[in-house]
Amino acid sequence: MSKTVLITGTSSGLGLETALAASHAGHRVYATMRDPGKSSALRAAAEASGLGLEILQLDVQDPESIKTTVAEVLRREGHIDTLINNAGAGYLRNIEQASDEDINQVMDVNFMGVLRCTRAVLPHMRARKSGHIINISSVGGLVGQPFNEVYCAAKFAVEGLTESLASYVTPGFGVHFTSIQPGGITSEFANSVLKQVEATGGMLEDDYLPLLQRYIGNARARMGGDAYQSSAEAAAVVLACLEQEDPPLRLRTSAWSEGFCAFKTAADPDGRKQNEATIAATLGL
Incomplete structure (x- = not known):
């Protein structure tokens, strides 16, 4: 069944590939980005494949921008079936x-x-008692990692938001929530982070430097192995998730990401058991 899908952060990487994959699968895709001037790669790929996705401006840091774009999609389609929160830094x-x-x-x-x-988007989904919100998190939302404490803190917060909403909005209104946790993705996202820290003071001569150099060296080495997957491979997992009628609460995108989070997820890989237990303990349902 075709769905209306709104995706943030689609100018490159996972967002771009997810927009293309969802459109190719027959879904009505609204691909958004902060700066539509950076849409050339997505437009070219869509045109080459004969895909009719729509590109709109949306800045996740600007509430008015979000309000305007959501209202425009609702005006055109009447509903939003799936929101994919992909934009990140x-x-x-x-x-x-x-x-x-x-x-x-x-x-x-x-x-x-x-x-x-x-x-x-939540008020509209609640009113329809239908919808799916997919948050692109990270293995860093489950496992804290060296020199990533700020990024991991943000992604841990996304995990808490997703899990909390699923504990009452899903049983109360039929809106599903999923946190997707990729490991490394071979995209400009990963390269830009490493380039940034090397160029803007992250390599300061201090007590942390030997550890930081080891971290960056290992991160670059992992790019050539099975720790990293392509954006298209991760997008295929996102697409499969948005097409499920009863999607999981949590989902990793590769064998490496599964292994990396194994100690955190072994008892409850998809988060369903904890979610059901929370609902029973807090709502008595």
């Missing part, structure tokens, strides 16, 4: 070196952006 730096401005920016894009977009 990486950040690799120790909190002793990070400025408050940088920390606030990372939290705002990665967490508040998800919250704002979810809040914008």
Whole structure:
């Protein structure tokens, strides 16, 4: 069944590939990005494949932008079946070196952006008692990692938001929530994070430098192995999830990401058991 799908952050990487995959599968796709001037890659790929997806402006940091775009999609389609909160920004730096401005920016894009977009579509989904909100999180939303504490904190917050909403909005209104947790993706996202830290002070000569150099060296080495998957491979997992009638609460996108999070997920890989237990304990349902 064809769905109306709204996706954030589609100018490149996973967002771009998810927009193409969903459109190719026959869904009505509204691909959004903060700067439509960066839509050339998506437009070219869509045109080459004969896909009719729509491209709109949406800045996850701007509530008015979100409100306007959601209203426009609702005006055109009458409903939104699936929201995919994909827009995000990486950040690799120790909190002793990070400025408050940088920390606030990372939290705002990665967490508040998800919250704002979810809040914008939720009333319409509740009214229809139908819908699915997919949040692109990360293995960093389950497992804290060196020099990623700010990014991981934002993604942990996304996990808490997703899990909490699923504990009462799903049984009460039939709206589903899924957190998808990719590992490494071979895209400009990963490269830009490493380039940024190397070029803008992350390599400061301090006590952390040997550890940071080891981390970056290992991260670059993993790019050539099975730890990283392509954006298209991860997008195929997102597509399969949005097409499920009873989607999981949590989902990893590769064998590597499953293994990396194994200690956190072994007892409840898809999050259903904890969700059901929470609903029973708090709502008596």
